[in-house]
Amino acid sequence: MEDDYDLEQLYNMIFKRKSFRRFDDSLTLSEEELKAIRKKIKSLIPLVNNIEVRCKAVPREKTTSKRGEYCLLIYSEEKDHYLLNIGYMFEQLDLYLASKNIGVCWYGMGKVKEPQYNNLKYVIMMALGKAKEIEFRKDYRKSKRKETSLIWKGDLSLEIGDFVKYAPSACNTQPWRVLCENNTLKIYRTTQIKSIMPKEKVPFYNSIDMGIFLFILELALSHNNFSFQRILSLENVDSNLIPIATYLLEKRRIS
Numbered sequence: 001m002e003d004d005y006d007l008e009q010l011y012n013m014i015f016k017r018k019s020f021r022r023f024d025d026s027l028t029l030s031e032e033e034l035k036a037i038r039k040k041i042k043s044l045i046p047l048v049n050n051i052e053v054r055c056k057a058v059p060r061e062k063t064t065s066k067r068g069e070y071c072l073l074i075y076s077e078e079k080d081h082y083l084l085n086i087g088y089m090f091e092q093l094d095l096y097l098a099s100k101n102i103g104v105c106w107y108g109m110g111k112v113k114e115p116q117y118n119n120l121k122y123v124i125m126m127a128l129g130k131a132k133e134i135e136f137r138k139d140y141r142k143s144k145r146k147e148t149s150l151i152w153k154g155d156l157s158l159e160i161g162d163f164v165k166y167a168p169s170a171c172n173t174q175p176w177r178v179l180c181e182n183n184t185l186k187i188y189r190t191t192q193i194k195s196i197m198p199k200e201k202v203p204f205y206n207s208i209d210m211g212i213f214l215f216i217l218e219l220a221l222s223h224n225n226f227s228f229q230r231i232l233s234l235e236n237v238d239s240n241l242i243p244i245a246t247y248l249l250e251k252r253r254i255s
């Protein structure tokens with residue numbers, strides 16, 4: 001795990017990041033920045049071990065994306081929880097890049113020429129490009145999110161629901177629901193989603209969203225001095241609320 005300073009820096013980026021839909025074409029990523037991105041990708045922490053994940057950065061023109069200087073194409077082995085794993089890993093990159101003034105947009109709509117890479121399945125892309133500090137989010141409270149009371153039930157004393165809800169999600173569907181009781185968090189994905197996304201694509205993208213959410217939740221727990229044990233659920237429940245994970249929390253004593 002990264003040290004606390006790095007986690008704290010990533011936590012702060014929850015409020016700075018945003019989805020970049022317009023990139024300043026006069027700015028380009030330097031060779032050092034590209035090198036730093038490659039290095040960061042190698043250090044991303046997986047949610048689930050032993051799922052092979054590969055990615056490659058290609059010039060935007062090699063994809064259907066109209067934005068970004070590069071698109072990062074992400075491929076994965078299709079094992080249990082692989083979509084959660086992709087969300088969890090690459091949200092770390094999204095937040096890290098915000099700290100380096102590199103704009104990102106998770107881009108589910110993008111299409112690639114190669115749906116396979118070394119037998120791994122194409123999952124999603126991220127559009128990337130250099131940006132100016134001023135283009136990042138200034139007041140996160142102005143970004144559109146659901147009322148906390150809708151996504152967070154039970155014990156409210158943790159006071160993190162108001163922050164974790166700023167996680168990005170496909171079409172801003174925010175499929176996460178949390179029940180907090182007796183120092184335990186139960187995380188669900190709701191299937192009651194209203195969206196312009198084709199219905200059959202919702203479970204795919206919302207599973208990536210849930211992985212993103214888990215990473216952001218864990219940053220917020222660390223920020224609030226909680227240590228935790230995470231137990232991923234077996235996702236085979238046919239319900240409006242699909243269990244994703246349970247977190248057993250313990251408040252760290254500050255010496």
Ligand SMILES: Cc1cc2nc3c(=O)[nH]c(=O)nc-3n(C[C@H](O)[C@H](O)[C@H](O)COP(=O)(O)O)c2cc1C
Nearest residue numbers: 018019106107108109110168169170171172205208
């Ligand atoms: C898995 C995923 C797929 C996304 N796909 C697209 C996309 O295809 N096009 C787009 O403009 N935004 C896309 N987004 C960005 C979301 O629309 C955005 O995260 C959401 O509206 C919240 O806004 P924010 O990221 O600026 O906080 C995607 C986000 C996620 C997490």
